[in-house]
Amino acid sequence: MPYFDAASAAPLHPVARQALLAALDEGWADPARLYREGRRARMLLDAAREAAAEAVGCRPDELVFTPSGTRAVHAGISGALAGRRRVGDRLVVSAVEHSSVLHAGEAHTAAGGTVTEVPVGRSGAVDPEVFAAALDSRTALACLQSANHEVGTEQPVAEVAEACRAAGVPLLVDAAQSLGWGPVPEGWSLLAASAHKWGGPAGVGLLAVRKGVRFAPQGPADERESGRAPGFENLPAIVAAAASLRAVRAEAAAEAERLRGLVDRIRVRVPELVPDVEVVGDPVRRLPHLVTFSCLYVDGETLLHELDREGFSVSSGSSCTSSTLTPSHVLRAMGVLSEGNVRVSLPAGTTGQDVDRFLELLPGLVGSVRDRFGAPEPAAAPGGSEALVVDSLGKRCPIPVIELAKVIGRVPVGGTVTVLSDDEAARLDIPAWCEMRGQEYVGEEPSPKGGTAYLVRRVS
Amino acid sequence: MPYFDAASAAPLHPVARQALLAALDEGWADPARLYREGRRARMLLDAAREAAAEAVGCRPDELVFTPSGTRAVHAGISGALAGRRRVGDRLVVSAVEHSSVLHAGEAHTAAGGTVTEVPVGRSGAVDPEVFAAALDSRTALACLQSANHEVGTEQPVAEVAEACRAAGVPLLVDAAQSLGWGPVPEGWSLLAASAHKWGGPAGVGLLAVRKGVRFAPQGPADERESGRAPGFENLPAIVAAAASLRAVRAEAAAEAERLRGLVDRIRVRVPELVPDVEVVGDPVRRLPHLVTFSCLYVDGETLLHELDREGFSVSSGSSCTSSTLTPSHVLRAMGVLSEGNVRVSLPAGTTGQDVDRFLELLPGLVGSVRDRFGAPEPAAAPGGSEALVVDSLGKRCPIPVIELAKVIGRVPVGGTVTVLSDDEAARLDIPAWCEMRGQEYVGEEPSPKGGTAYLVRRVS
Numbered sequence: 001m002p003y004f005d006a007a008s009a010a011p012l013h014p015v016a017r018q019a020l021l022a023a024l025d026e027g028w029a030d031p032a033r034l035y036r037e038g039r040r041a042r043m044l045l046d047a048a049r050e051a052a053a054e055a056v057g058c059r060p061d062e063l064v065f066t067p068s069g070t071r072a073v074h075a076g077i078s079g080a081l082a083g084r085r086r087v088g089d090r091l092v093v094s095a096v097e098h099s100s101v102l103h104a105g106e107a108h109t110a111a112g113g114t115v116t117e118v119p120v121g122r123s124g125a126v127d128p129e130v131f132a133a134a135l136d137s138r139t140a141l142a143c144l145q146s147a148n149h150e151v152g153t154e155q156p157v158a159e160v161a162e163a164c165r166a167a168g169v170p171l172l173v174d175a176a177q178s179l180g181w182g183p184v185p186e187g188w189s190l191l192a193a194s195a196h197k198w199g200g201p202a203g204v205g206l207l208a209v210r211k212g213v214r215f216a217p218q219g220p221a222d223e224r225e226s227g228r229a230p231g232f233e234n235l236p237a238i239v240a241a242a243a244s245l246r247a248v249r250a251e252a253a254a255e256a257e258r259l260r261g262l263v264d265r266i267r268v269r270v271p272e273l274v275p276d277v278e279v280v281g282d283p284v285r286r287l288p289h290l291v292t293f294s295c296l297y298v299d300g301e302t303l304l305h306e307l308d309r310e311g312f313s314v315s316s317g318s319s320c321t322s323s324t325l326t327p328s329h330v331l332r333a334m335g336v337l338s339e340g341n342v343r344v345s346l347p348a349g350t351t352g353q354d355v356d357r358f359l360e361l362l363p364g365l366v367g368s369v370r371d372r373f374g375a376p377e378p379a380a381a382p383g384g385s386e387a388l389v390v391d392s393l394g395k396r397c398p399i400p401v402i403e404l405a406k407v408i409g410r411v412p413v414g415g416t417v418t419v420l421s422d423d424e425a426a427r428l429d430i431p432a433w434c435e436m437r438g439q440e441y442v443g444e445e446p447s448p449k450g451g452t453a454y455l456v457r458r459v460s
Numbered sequence: 461m462p463y464f465d466a467a468s469a470a471p472l473h474p475v476a477r478q479a480l481l482a483a484l485d486e487g488w489a490d491p492a493r494l495y496r497e498g499r500r501a502r503m504l505l506d507a508a509r510e511a512a513a514e515a516v517g518c519r520p521d522e523l524v525f526t527p528s529g530t531r532a533v534h535a536g537i538s539g540a541l542a543g544r545r546r547v548g549d550r551l552v553v554s555a556v557e558h559s560s561v562l563h564a565g566e567a568h569t570a571a572g573g574t575v576t577e578v579p580v581g582r583s584g585a586v587d588p589e590v591f592a593a594a595l596d597s598r599t600a601l602a603c604l605q606s607a608n609h610e611v612g613t614e615q616p617v618a619e620v621a622e623a624c625r626a627a628g629v630p631l632l633v634d635a636a637q638s639l640g641w642g643p644v645p646e647g648w649s650l651l652a653a654s655a656h657k658w659g660g661p662a663g664v665g666l667l668a669v670r671k672g673v674r675f676a677p678q679g680p681a682d683e684r685e686s687g688r689a690p691g692f693e694n695l696p697a698i699v700a701a702a703a704s705l706r707a708v709r710a711e712a713a714a715e716a717e718r719l720r721g722l723v724d725r726i727r728v729r730v731p732e733l734v735p736d737v738e739v740v741g742d743p744v745r746r747l748p749h750l751v752t753f754s755c756l757y758v759d760g761e762t763l764l765h766e767l768d769r770e771g772f773s774v775s776s777g778s779s780c781t782s783s784t785l786t787p788s789h790v791l792r793a794m795g796v797l798s799e800g801n802v803r804v805s806l807p808a809g810t811t812g813q814d815v816d817r818f819l820e821l822l823p824g825l826v827g828s829v830r831d832r833f834g835a836p837e838p839a840a841a842p843g844g845s846e847a848l849v850v851d852s853l854g855k856r857c858p859i860p861v862i863e864l865a866k867v868i869g870r871v872p873v874g875g876t877v878t879v880l881s882d883d884e885a886a887r888l889d890i891p892a893w894c895e896m897r898g899q900e901y902v903g904e905e906p907s908p909k910g911g912t913a914y915l916v917r918r919v920s
Contacts, residue, residue, distance in 0.1 A: 001496075003489075003495075005489075005490075005493065005495070005497075008489070008490040008493060009488055009490050010488070012488055017484065021481075024472050024477065024480075024661070028469055028470075028471050028656070028661075029463075029465075029468070029469050029773075030465075030468040033465065033468060033773070033775060034761070034765070034768065034781070035463075035764070035767075035768045035772075035774070036461075036768060036773065037463060037465075037773055038773070067527030067528070067531070067663065067691060068690075068691030068692050068694075069692070070682065070690050070691035070692065071527070071690065071691045074679060074680050078679075099682075100680065100682070100690070100691075103680035103681045103682060104680045106680065107679060107680040107681070196488070196692060201484070201488075201696065202488070202692055202693065202695055202696065203663040203664075203697055204663075205691070219534060219567060219679075220534050220560070220563035220564045220566065220567040221563045221566060221567070222530060222559075222563060230528075230531065230534065230560070230563075231527060231528030231529070231530035231531050231665070232528050232654070232656060234528075234661075234662045234663030234694070234697070235662055237661075237662070237663055237694070301494070304494055304495070305494070308494065308495045308496060312495075313493070313495035313496065313497055313498070314495070315493060321494070323683065
């Protein structure tokens with residue numbers, strides 16, 4: 001039963017399991033106590049911190065363990081912003097950061113601060129020059145992920161770090177997706193990560209803050225973890241997390257090479273096997289194990305369900321799989337199709353057979369979902385009126401795009417189709433469909449019947 | 461090697477270990493995902509929540525899991541204060557709450573709020589009428605522990621809850637020390653606890669918020685745990701925590717009875733075996749497994765070290781064992797002796813033999829520490845001048861009290877001894893010594909030589 005969602009969570013690494021079991025026996029006591037059980041716990045904690053710091057590339061006293069990657073990000077951002085309050089209240093982040101970063105930004109805005117989102121290109125990467133231009137003398141902190149969690153694109157961290165250095169702005173790197181594969185390029189000021197992404201247990205994140213970076217922990221004081229992560233240390237899990245990080249790093253180069261080959265197979269074969277697919281994310285500067293594609297005229301939730309029935313666990317950034325019924329902010333920022341979105345992230349040890357079986361099944365599953373929605377046949381005889389209006393109000397993704405595709409052939413080249421829709425996914429997917437199909441997206445305006453009117457001109 | 465510090469942390473309960481191992485295999489995936497591994501994780505999370513809610517005595521949707529008891533307290537206090545911001549900004553807490561509560565109070569004060577500490581009597585308990593009198597129409601929240609973590613005294617939670625209800629003020633109960641022994645009396649609005657105190661793993665706390673209590677989670681938003689505990693759920697540990705709570709509750713009545721007998725043995729025998737000892741905390745309304753006593757003329761850290769060498773792990777509220785060199789705020793609020801303080805908290809399964817060996821060793825260890833410090837012999841011939849001054853400036857606990865005890869016999873009844881000291885422990889321990897010795901503590905004033913002058917009148 002192949003599990004293809006390693007970017008969400010990975011099963012516990014055997015080394016982590018072993019370390020966890022040992023530390024449950026040896027490391028349950030309070031490391032702040034002076035008696036032997038406490039001293040033993042302290043030694044385990046110190047050793048785990050040293051191992052993690054070595055993998056991160058920092059000093060042990062620069063690194064604390066937090067209860068999760070999310071908490072590491074929250075503590076890192078709030079502490080760095082407070083530490084540089086006198087400099088200014090501007091936070092600069094990329095538009096495709098993890099929700100923990102964006103939520104910390106919303107909290108900053110609610111408290112009266114300013115957040116600037118740096119846009120990304122269609123590959124999902126920021127342009128270092130655009131990022132640099134967003135930095136100014138009132139910028140307290142900049143945040144950039146090492147690699148994107150939804151599309152796998154690596155960010156130009158070294159170049160952005162250099163720009164931050166030149167501007168005198170500390171850079172927080174969310175390394176959650178990449179730390180298991182290798183260290184983050186030099187130049188960061190703060191770094192956050194999450195153990196269950198690298199085969200460690202849940203309940204452990206890490207936050208590194210370089211010496212010299214102004215940092216004022218927020219929230220109630222606490223003596224543990226240098227005052228940066230309140231509460232009793234989750235010691236057995238910390239020990240397991242550090243052991244796992246060391247173990248996956250030892251295997252990282254070979255496994256990355258192998259998984260990169262499997263992902264390349266998916267990148268190449270999916271568009272060959274399935275018509276009307278867009279593979280998104282940078283094809284070269286990317287995580288080794290992650291690939292994302294979107295299928296026109298497909299409902300993401302239904303496709304996930306079909307894949308799950310066949311034993312494949314994947315995730316999706318389609319609006320129908322989100323509780324808010326909006327497409328992933330990452331796909332939106334990239335301006336790529338969100339309907340029928342599938343993220344495949346391979347855990348270590350995934351076999352070529354698993355990938356081949358996935359490629360074998362996918363075309364049939366996509367086809368059956370499309371049949372169910374009545375997706376258009378490719379090409380239809382032209383002719384008919386110059387301007388058509390399609391009323392898709394009240395209909396959800398992928399219906400508005402399907403209806404657009406069905407009628408575009410009925411207007412002559414130069415004619416227009418107006419799609420009325422109140423589905424949030426349409427705002428992203430209609431322009432993305434035009435891009436894929438070589439049609440012209442003219443723009444949107446409020447529809448007199450409610451919702452939005454999207455205007456498309458047939459050019460081919 | 462008897463471990464007598466269960467109030468800090470307890471070894472993992474065998475049931476917790478078993479549940480943890482099973483959940484590492486079955487519950488590593490993201491419970492928010494729709495595929496089978498995610499659904500399985502969601503089922504485990506739901507089942508753990510139901511089990512914990514049953515033990516707490518609340519509805520499952522009133523309870524969230526947090527990364528620690530400290531985080532549960534922090535989130536509970538900040539959320540409740542924010543939820544009732546329009547009512548007022550007053551927080552009422554007992555003076556002997558856990559540091560996590562007091563630190564949350566300090567954060568509230570730093571943000572412009574007001575904190576009122578309700579004093580306790582010499583037993584460590586608040587007087588419900590005094591607590592009630594502290595509540596007013598601008599009180600947003602009251603906090604009271606179920607039982608004290610340092611001296612074991614149970615608080616009158618039911619009476620205080622009734623007073624809070626009458627005043628329309630929500631009551632947060634920190635049940636960290638007692639939840640394994642049984643549910644908290646009815647009437648609370650919020651409840652916080654910590655799994656590693658009941659044989660569960662580290663990394664899990666719980667926060668229950670009754671329906672109808674106004675609550676506004678603070679900090680960055682997050683979709684997990686009803687928005688009250690951000691970050692990926694520490695699921696295997698949560699499963700283990702719930703299993704352990706159920707298991708210890710099944711054994712609680714019998715084990716409480718047994719440990720209560722062992723603690724009674726310590727409460728009775730220590731003052732018989734060791735001269736100049738004060739056993740503190742309520743002798744009846746108390747936790748079953750915890751007893752605290754203080755030994756005059758003894759340095760707490762040295763005594764802990766001697767006990768550790770003999771294989772006994774205990775903790776202490778003496779100033780010398782604290783990083784700030786101040787005595788425990790609990791002992792201070794109770795006005796009891798802090799020097800030579802020893803807290804014994806027995807884990808489940810402690811044997812009578814362990815306790816007997818402790819009682820056998822203790823007198824010799826206390827005696828040898830006293831010899832090292834040159835503690836006074838009991839009684840000395842009276843006579844000499846009417847007023848003596850002892851300069852203990854620059855000397856740490858227990859020296860100032862030892863020097864006072866050495867010279868009190870040299871002034872006649874009615875005469876005075878003035879002790880000059882700049883040790884923070886003296887402020888608590890000199891009055892406590894007077895109380896124990898039946899001498900009159902007159903008061904303190906700034907000393908012209910620096911530090912404080914403590915005036916004692918000999919009356920017996």
